[in-house]
Amino acid sequence: MHLPSLPRIIAIAGKELRQLLRDRLTVGMVIGVPTLQILLFGFAINTDVRHLEAGLVDAAHTQLSTMFVSRLTATQVIDIVTVGTTPGDLVDAMRRGDISVGVVIPHDFEQRLRRRNTPAAQILVDASDPIILAAARQLAQTPIRVRGDGGVVSETIAVDARYNPERRSAVNIVPGLIGVILTLTMVLFTAMAIVRERERGNLEFLITTPVRPWELMLAKILPYIGIGLIQVTLVLLLGATIFNVPIRGGLLDVYAAALLFVAASLALGLVISTLAKTQFQAMQLTIFVFLPSIFLSGFMFPFAGMPRLAQQIGEFLPLTHFVRLSRGIVLRGATLGELSVEAWSLVVFAGLALAVAALRFRKRLD
Amino acid sequence: MTDTAIVAHGVTRCFGKLRAVDDVSLSVQRGRIFGFLGPNGSGKSTTIRMLCGLLLPSAGSIQVLGYAIPRDAEALRLKIGYMTQSFSLYGDLSVTENLQFVARIYGLGGARRKARVEELMQRYRLTEFAEQRGASLSGGQRQRLALAAAVLHDPELLLLDEPTSAVDPQNRRDFWDELFALAAKGTTILVSTHYMDEAERCHQLAILDRGRLSALGSPGSLAAELPAIVLQVDGLAAPRRTTARLNRSEGVLSVAQIGAGLRVLCRDKKAASNAEKIIMGDDSAAHADVVGANLEDVFVHATSHRLRAASHR
Numbered sequence: 304m305h306l307p308s309l310p311r312i313i314a315i316a317g318k319e320l321r322q323l324l325r326d327r328l329t330v331g332m333v334i335g336v337p338t339l340q341i342l343l344f345g346f347a348i349n350t351d352v353r354h355l356e357a358g359l360v361d362a363a364h365t366q367l368s369t370m371f372v373s374r375l376t377a378t379q380v381i382d383i384v385t386v387g388t389t390p391g392d393l394v395d396a397m398r399r400g401d402i403s404v405g406v407v408i409p410h411d412f413e414q415r416l417r418r419r420n421t422p423a424a425q426i427l428v429d430a431s432d433p434i435i436l437a438a439a440r441q442l443a444q445t446p447i448r449v450r451g452d453g454g455v456v457s458e459t460i461a462v463d464a465r466y467n468p469e470r471r472s473a474v475n476i477v478p479g480l481i482g483v484i485l486t487l488t489m490v491l492f493t494a495m496a497i498v499r500e501r502e503r504g505n506l507e508f509l510i511t512t513p514v515r516p517w518e519l520m521l522a523k524i525l526p527y528i529g530i531g532l533i534q535v536t537l538v539l540l541l542g543a544t545i546f547n548v549p550i551r552g553g554l555l556d557v558y559a560a561a562l563l564f565v566a567a568s569l570a571l572g573l574v575i576s577t578l579a580k581t582q583f584q585a586m587q588l589t590i591f592v593f594l595p596s597i598f599l600s601g602f603m604f605p606f607a608g609m610p611r612l613a614q615q616i617g618e619f620l621p622l623t624h625f626v627r628l629s630r631g632i633v634l635r636g637a638t639l640g641e642l643s644v645e646a647w648s649l650v651v652f653a654g655l656a657l658a659v660a661a662l663r664f665r666k667r668l669d
Numbered sequence: 670m671t672d673t674a675i676v677a678h679g680v681t682r683c684f685g686k687l688r689a690v691d692d693v694s695l696s697v698q699r700g701r702i703f704g705f706l707g708p709n710g711s712g713k714s715t716t717i718r719m720l721c722g723l724l725l726p727s728a729g730s731i732q733v734l735g736y737a738i739p740r741d742a743e744a745l746r747l748k749i750g751y752m753t754q755s756f757s758l759y760g761d762l763s764v765t766e767n768l769q770f771v772a773r774i775y776g777l778g779g780a781r782r783k784a785r786v787e788e789l790m791q792r793y794r795l796t797e798f799a800e801q802r803g804a805s806l807s808g809g810q811r812q813r814l815a816l817a818a819a820v821l822h823d824p825e826l827l828l829l830d831e832p833t834s835a836v837d838p839q840n841r842r843d844f845w846d847e848l849f850a851l852a853a854k855g856t857t858i859l860v861s862t863h864y865m866d867e868a869e870r871c872h873q874l875a876i877l878d879r880g881r882l883s884a885l886g887s888p889g890s891l892a893a894e895l896p897a898i899v900l901q902v903d904g905l906a907a908p909r910r911t912t913a914r915l916n917r918s919e920g921v922l923s924v925a926q927i928g929a930g931l932r933v934l935c936r937d938k939k940a941a942s943n944a945e946k947i948i949m950g951d952d953s954a955a956h957a958d959v960v961g962a963n964l965e966d967v968f969v970h971a972t973s974h975r976l977r978a979a980s981h982r
Contacts, residue, residue: 314773318762325761508757508818511721512774513746666742668723 307518315514315522319496323526337484337534341541344480352438357381357404358393363412371424371445375406380442393427403429404439474549477542478629479602481535482564482622486596487589489531489565493572494585496523497664502582510666520661523576524569531565532558539633551636559639560632563649564625570656571621577663596622624648674699674826674857675720680729682715689715691880692729697859697873699825702852704871705861706968712880713861714754717830720859721751734825747775750819754830756811760804764795764814767803768821775822789817793847809840816847820856827851829860833867845870869964876971883971888964895962897922897970898941902931902948904955911951918943922973925965933957934966934973 323329361368376383381404385396393405405427409415415423428439497519500506509519535558542548550557571592579585597603599617606617617623624645631637631645639646675697682690690712697703705713718724720733722742731738736745758767768789772782790796793813798806806814812832819827829848833841845867848858860871868874869888876884876891884891905911908926915924915933920940925932935941945957962970 308776310776310778311774314770318759318766318770321766322759322761503760504753504755504757505759506757507723507753508751509774510723511746511749511751512771513743513776514774666722667725667739668718669725 307515307521311514311518312522312525315519316525319523320526323530332488333530333533334537336488337537338541340484341477341480341538342545344476344483345542345546352434353379355381355404355435355438356384356402357406358385358387358396358402359383359406359408360387360390360393361406361408362388362410363408365413367416368408368412368424371408372406374445375442378442378445380438381406390425390427397427397429403432403435404442474546474634475630476602477538477546477548478633479600479626480542481538481561481629482600482625483597483602484534484538485531485561485565485625486568486622487593488534489527489568490572490575490592491586491589492527492530493523493569494575494579494589495572495582497573497576498579498582498585501580507668510668514666516661516664516666519664520573520657523573524566524657527569528562528565531569532561535561535565548633550633552632553638556632556637556639557629560625560628560642560646560649563646563653564621564628567621567625567649567653567656570653570660573660574656574663577660592620596620599623601626621649621652624652672699673697674701674734675703675859676732677716677720678730680716680719680731681727682712682719682724683727688880690719690726693875693877693880693882694729695875695882695885697857699857700852700855701872702848702858702860702870704868704874705859705877706863706865706868706874707861707877708863708972710879711877711972713877714830715880716877717751717828717859717861721745721749721828747822748824749826749828750822750824752815752819752827752829752832754834756803756815758803758811758815758818761802763800763802764790764806765799767814768817771818771821777822785821789821793817808835809837809844812836812840812844813847816844820851825855825857827856827858827860829858831861831863833862833864841867865965865968868968874964876968878972884967888967891967892962892964895967895970896937897962897966898935898938899960899962899966900931900933900935900941900944900948900957901960902933902955902957903929905929905931905948905952906954907952911948911955914947914951915944918947920944923969925969932966934969 359372361372372383375381385402387393387396390405390407393402393407396402397405407425407427409424412423415421426439426443428436430436497506500509539550539557543550572589575585575588575592579588595616599609599613600620600622601617602622606614606623609617628639628642628645631642632639673696675695677696678694680690680693681688693712693716705716707713715724719726720731720738722739722745725739733745734748738745759770762770765786768786769782772786777785790799793816795810795813795817798810803811803814812835816832833844836844841864848860852858860867862868872887874884874886874888874891875882886894908929908931912924912926912931915921915931918940920936921944922934922936933944935944941959948955948957
């Protein structure tokens with residue numbers, strides 16, 4: 304086996320970069336995709352539910368019940384939009400879709416409170432969205448009385464929300480979003496890289512030259528590593544300025560993790576490039592990888608809550624490991640060393656994928 | 670070093686059930702221009718691709734410049750230049766950038782690269798388009814750029830797959846002048862074409878028909894040794910009607926109308942005298958003369974089973 308020729312790798316990488324810079328739409332996408340995605344995901348994906356429309360039936364009408372209602376609304380989780388006279392009113396309103404939460408305070412509210420073995424009040428929830436249910440459950444923990452006020456204190460569970468005490472989704476989403484954006488752009492870039500040359504007929508010329516598969520593969524990913532790091536910077540900057548996402552870990556660790564992930568994604572794209580015959584096929588294969596990456600990596604849903612099979616599939620996706628790295632470093636201030644298992648997973652993935660791509664690539668047309 | 674550049678023996682290539690190239694054997698002398706003549710789909714491109722190791726033969730053996738192909742294809746790549754049928758350089762790079770890129774791929778360093786690219790741009794009249802992108806070049810300019818890229822590393826053997834298919838006649842003539850200049854310096858050239866005038870210029874010619882080699886030799890000897898008789902018919906009042914009658918006659922391989930006259934290719938003497946009878950019976954004022962065969966007759970003869978099979982269907 305001959306050593307790869309550095310001048311040749313530089314020649315191809317340089318050519319690749321030159322072509323990329325001449326493709327205005329692609330250059331726009333390098334900046335545009337991360338910017339749009341972070342704005343979109345940052346603002347729109349919000350598991351931190353607030354301002355749910357709610358209905359109220361307060362049959363007790365005592366000072367205590369009024370205080371309890373104001374405590375509930377003070378959480379900002381619900382906005383009382385309808386006031387009814389019977390629980391049936393709330394059920395009707397919920398069926399119509401006017402409200403998703405109903406608060407029912409019975410006329411014997413204060414007696415019930417004293418008895419303590421019956422719930423003092425009821426919260427109705429449209430539980431079709433589990434996130435709303437979770438929000439309502441949290442709501443049920445609202446203390447009815449504070450200590451010193453008659454001695455009755457409802458046993459609420461204190462939720463100690465660490466790392467994201469304000470429970471803002473953006474904080475959790477931005478570090479993972481770096482990975483999602485990189486998956487989309489990086490895999491797609493290299494998935495297209497060789498297929499495009501094949502479709503345009505360039506490959507038939509290129510493979511009659513002394514270029515070696517390893518040189519071609521390395522040269523195809525080099526320029527995009529730089530682009531990947533630009534995108535990482537962009538997402539971190541926007542995350543920090545718009546969504547106040549703190550970077551608690553070392554910046555060098557963040558970039559090192561991103562570098563590993565970019566390499567893994569690019570290598571994965573190259574494998575796709577050797578499988579696909581047309582750019583359209585390459586696009587489809589990229590999406591085939593992209594969707595499970597989003598859903599099974601722990602970016603969208605907590606990894607621990609997924610079924611075993613989904614977790615096992617997730618372990619084979621580079622994004623899973625990057626989401627853990629990124630959240631660990633950015634949010635918990637961990638070092639790359641502390642997360643070395645995830646880092647090594649990416650290294651192994653990148654190496655294997657690159658080898659598969661280089662071995663699959665034949666300097667032949669059949 | 671032998672004086673044979675290419676030796677192919679029983680080369681066959683199948684794509685599924687189709688035998689695209691079927692038992693082709695040939696040898697090409699160094700420093701010669703060797704032509705592949707054949708209709709579309711006759712296996713010209715497939716043969717060229719097998720010769721440079723881009724396709725694996727299903728059967729047969731190939732030696733190019735002393736290398737066994739496909740085994741030593743990688744070593745061969747430094748010594749051959751290949752020009753693909755469609756433009757295969759980069760449309761979004763300029764002429765200079767394309768040539769610089771190819772030079773780097775072949776490992777030409779700094780000053781040598783600059784000088785070589787400069788020299789080729791001058792030789793192939795590309796200097797004034799130096800900064801123009803590949804995609805905006807005309808057919809002739811693209812073809813000169815592709816030739817410049819193919820010869821950049823001074824290959825011993827050039828494989829050109831229908832290099833002139835998108836080029837006007839003047840550019841085609843210039844292109845062939847350039848090929849002869851390369852051949853004069855010792856480069857072996859294998860070129861495929863479907864133009865008769867280009868085939869005529871080759872030192873050696875192989876006519877391919879449906880993947881099979883149906884004629885092999887110099888254009889002159891192929892015409893001189895054609896085992897068929899060519900009749901030149903003049904003075905016909907209704908050449909279309911006569912053509913129809915001749916086409917139905919046994920042993921007539923082809924009838925081509927040229928101006929007011931007909932050129933009739935007959936398989937043998939018997940077929941020729943039959944044809945003469947038909948002509949005289951059709952129009953007594955006409956006269957038919959036996960003339961020497963040209964390359965077109967050779968081509969028609971070599972590919973005639975196809976024509977007859979089609980007309981008898």
